[in-house]
Amino acid sequence: MEREAGVSLTAQWMILVVFILLFSRISANMEGDALRNLRVNLQDPNNVLQSWDPTLVNPCTWIHVTCNIDNSVVRVDLGNAALSGQLVPQVGQLKNLQYLELYGNNISGPIPSDLGNLKNLVSLDLFLNSFSGPIPDTLGKLTKLRFLRLNNNRLSGSIPMSLTKITALQVLDLSNNHLTGPVPDNGSFSLFTPISFVNNLGLCGPVTGKPCPGSPPFAPPPPYIPPSTNSYNVGKAENCQDIGGRKHPN
Amino acid sequence: MLISRIFKVIAVSCLWLLLGCSLSYGTDTDIACLKSIKESLVDTHHYLNSWKFENVTEGSICAFLGVECWHPNENRVLNIRLADLGLKGRFPLGLANCTSITGIDLSSNELFGSIPQNISEIVVFATSLDLSSNNFSGEIPSSLANCSFLNVLELDHNQLTGHIPGQIGFLNRLKTFSVSNNRLSGRIPSSFNSSIFTKESFANNPGLCGKPLSPCV
Numbered sequence A: 001m002e003r004e005a006g007v008s009l010t011a012q013w014m015i016l017v018v019f020i021l022l023f024s025r026i027s028a029n030m031e032g033d034a035l036r037n038l039r040v041n042l043q044d045p046n047n048v049l050q051s052w053d054p055t056l057v058n059p060c061t062w063i064h065v066t067c068n069i070d071n072s073v074v075r076v077d078l079g080n081a082a083l084s085g086q087l088v089p090q091v092g093q094l095k096n097l098q099y100l101e102l103y104g105n106n107i108s109g110p111i112p113s114d115l116g117n118l119k120n121l122v123s124l125d126l127f128l129n130s131f132s133g134p135i136p137d138t139l140g141k142l143t144k145l146r147f148l149r150l151n152n153n154r155l156s157g158s159i160p161m162s163l164t165k166i167t168a169l170q171v172l173d174l175s176n177n178h179l180t181g182p183v184p185d186n187g188s189f190s191l192f193t194p195i196s197f198v199n200n201l202g203l204c205g206p207v208t209g210k211p212c213p214g215s216p217p218f219a220p221p222p223p224y225i226p227p228s229t230n231s232y233n234v235g236k237a238e239n240c241q242d243i244g245g246r247k248h249p250n
Numbered sequence B: 001m002l003i004s005r006i007f008k009v010i011a012v013s014c015l016w017l018l019l020g021c022s023l024s025y026g027t028d029t030d031i032a033c034l035k036s037i038k039e040s041l042v043d044t045h046h047y048l049n050s051w052k053f054e055n056v057t058e059g060s061i062c063a064f065l066g067v068e069c070w071h072p073n074e075n076r077v078l079n080i081r082l083a084d085l086g087l088k089g090r091f092p093l094g095l096a097n098c099t100s101i102t103g104i105d106l107s108s109n110e111l112f113g114s115i116p117q118n119i120s121e122i123v124v125f126a127t128s129l130d131l132s133s134n135n136f137s138g139e140i141p142s143s144l145a146n147c148s149f150l151n152v153l154e155l156d157h158n159q160l161t162g163h164i165p166g167q168i169g170f171l172n173r174l175k176t177f178s179v180s181n182n183r184l185s186g187r188i189p190s191s192f193n194s195s196i197f198t199k200e201s202f203a204n205n206p207g208l209c210g211k212p213l214s215p216c217v
Helices: A001-041 A089-093 A115-118 A136-142 A161-167 A187-191 A230-245 B001-019 B026-040 B095-098 B142-146 B166-170
Strands: A065-068 A072-078 A084-085 A099-101 A106-110 A123-125 A130-133 A146-150 A171-173 A181-182 A202-204 B066-067 B075-079 B087-089 B103-105 B109-114 B128-130 B136-138 B152-154 B159-162 B176-178 B182-185 B207-211
Touching: A001 A089, A089 A115, A115 A136, A136 A161, A136 B152, A146 B128, A161 A187, A171 A187, B026 B095, B142 B166
Parallel strands: A072 A099, A084 A106, A099 A123, A106 A130, A123 A146, A146 A171, A181 A202, B075 B103, B087 B109, B103 B128, B109 B136, B128 B152, B136 B159, B152 B176, B159 B182, B182 B207
Antiparallel strands: A065 A072, B066 B075
């Protein structure tokens, strides 16, 4: 009787250990798989992703990837890497990701709404790319987000009100896009001035100087002259042509 | 009346859009801004030695002590935090060239002289202005009421005199406000009636009276 109990206890422990090992391998692989998916959908003429070897047990030794002490990805640093292609939704599976730095590339397509699953995200830098479509309102779930810089893309639609609930937000830049609709000034947006919204012809509300359709006119805010550098000129030219052809409201 | 107001809004929007299209050398002005701040202040402890202007590259000013930029690799100042550095001098007018600046913290230094009358033209988009614990004198400029994006205004622990301009009480984004420990006098204007204006906001100004302090006699 005792011997049987002893054997089954050992077996239980072994099963538990095997299960833990398997689980940790699977979750590490899941993050590696997500990044492998990211790589497959990007064109990489400068071979910055050359070290991304999917046969390794986890992606923590890959260049431009940083892990924490538990071998879970906390940073992806691919700024100014001449990448093009699209950002896959699987990036939303990197549950400990804090910094997603993809700025200064030529990535196109939509911002995946799955990014709203990145509960630990502190910095989302997609600026200076060719992202199109709306800003997903799921980004409002990123309660730890401090930096949201989506400027200089082709984003359209309106600014999700859910972003005003992110109390950690310190730096917001949505300038140089094709956004339309009202600009909030409540919640976290109390910190943001016309600088964050400039060069988006369809935005309206007190911060922009254009009343939203159906609202009374108001005193305009001070004019903001955005600085112009070479890297920004392409987006600028588009907006200037837009201005030429556009009718003013009222 | 309505038509002229609508016309004004359209006119300003047109101006804004045209200016947005024109070439300007904005990031060069941010360098000029920081240079001017360094030159106009006496930096007894040499904290600003890291502010080097000989070989400026895109983003190099972002590593300067106390400087926070809008983006890495772009010389455009978001916030300046130079608290408690033993800096002496007048309010640095060169801040006007940091055209994208929103946060200014010059607290706990030895700055003197008056706060510029035209401050709303110098730091147009300020969301946070902390000049506390210095030796600023003279009156609180009423043009602060035009800094409509101010969330934080801290002028406490200075030598400011005169009355508090009433229009400042109407700043609708204000969350933190203090003029305590100055030499202000007169009645606190009735515009300062929201819950963010406490006794502590006005304390230790012997000549100041009215709500939320004791009534004027």
